[in-house]
Amino acid sequence: HVRPVAPPLPGRHELTVGGQLRDDRADLALTRTSARMLVEPIRADLVSQRSLGTYAELGSTWHARVRTVVGLRADHFAFDVSSDDPANSGQASAARVSPKASLVVGPWSGTEAYLSAGRGFHSNDARGTVMRRDPRTGETVEPVDPLVPSTGLEVGVRATPLPGWRATAALWTVDVDSELLYVGDAGTTEPGDASRRTGLTLANFWRVTARLSADLDLALTRARLSGVGAGQDRIPGAVDRTVAAGLTWEPIERGAFAALRLRHLGGYPLEESGMERADPTSLVNLNVGWEFGSVRAGLQL
Numbered sequence: 001h002v003r004p005v006a007p008p009l010p011g012r013h014e015l016t017v018g019g020q021l022r023d024d025r026a027d028l029a030l031t032r033t034s035a036r037m038l039v040e041p042i043r044a045d046l047v048s049q050r051s052l053g054t055y056a057e058l059g060s061t062w063h064a065r066v067r068t069v070v071g072l073r074a075d076h077f078a079f080d081v082s083s084d085d086p087a088n089s090g091q092a093s094a095a096r097v098s099p100k101a102s103l104v105v106g107p108w109s110g111t112e113a114y115l116s117a118g119r120g121f122h123s124n125d126a127r128g129t130v131m132r133r134d135p136r137t138g139e140t141v142e143p144v145d146p147l148v149p150s151t152g153l154e155v156g157v158r159a160t161p162l163p164g165w166r167a168t169a170a171l172w173t174v175d176v177d178s179e180l181l182y183v184g185d186a187g188t189t190e191p192g193d194a195s196r197r198t199g200l201t202l203a204n205f206w207r208v209t210a211r212l213s214a215d216l217d218l219a220l221t222r223a224r225l226s227g228v229g230a231g232q233d234r235i236p237g238a239v240d241r242t243v244a245a246g247l248t249w250e251p252i253e254r255g256a257f258a259a260l261r262l263r264h265l266g267g268y269p270l271e272e273s274g275m276e277r278a279d280p281t282s283l284v285n286l287n288v289g290w291e292f293g294s295v296r297a298g299l300q301l
Contacts, residue, residue, distance in 0.1 A: 234274035
């Protein structure tokens, strides 16, 4: 629900409030196989996860070139796991409040700057919140925290360098209290050390003509575990760069259309030393065809 806020506050204000309810049910199993045949079960779980969130956001225009946005969100999660191992069955719940705020200054000649900060979180695997015994080794383990908080800060610039060209550049950092690492052998996740990610994000969209558009998004990230000695602070699976780019030709009413897109994912460490790394990957898509009014015929490669 969105509505203007009446005086006595000076300026112009808009209040947004809302809620979110979600219920997930999952039947999960991890089994050893041989020649695509099931050989031996490792674990089986019935998982129920419910989340309830409420939020409020106040957007305020204090001046023609000064705006603020402040928000507050509250989340509650409840987990219920029924496992084939009674030691790994149980219930858990957690709640967290996340404040957020932004300051926007501008525009001047089509350019504005912003500063944003806030708290957030990631939820851990429901099975990990109640697990007491490793299903692979049988060793005793401690349950993980259901919700792990994070803190983010971002400063950026949005500009229109040329007519039809919208560009954004942002420097950001995110601190996470505990990294979440997937353990495939046990079919679960385990909490890791705290981490810090810093990065640069560039986003561009250019409407070259009424029919031709181009876009280019680039993200560079430095991800490191916190409080860990040098040489053992890499985060397994943390991609260091991503690129998404494309050219699109669209008919005004009918005629030929074409789109060429590139998606590139940089390499990433496979273990904490960073010596073993996954190779980068790139995917190119080509879509061409002809539009006959409300009907399109095309070829994708």
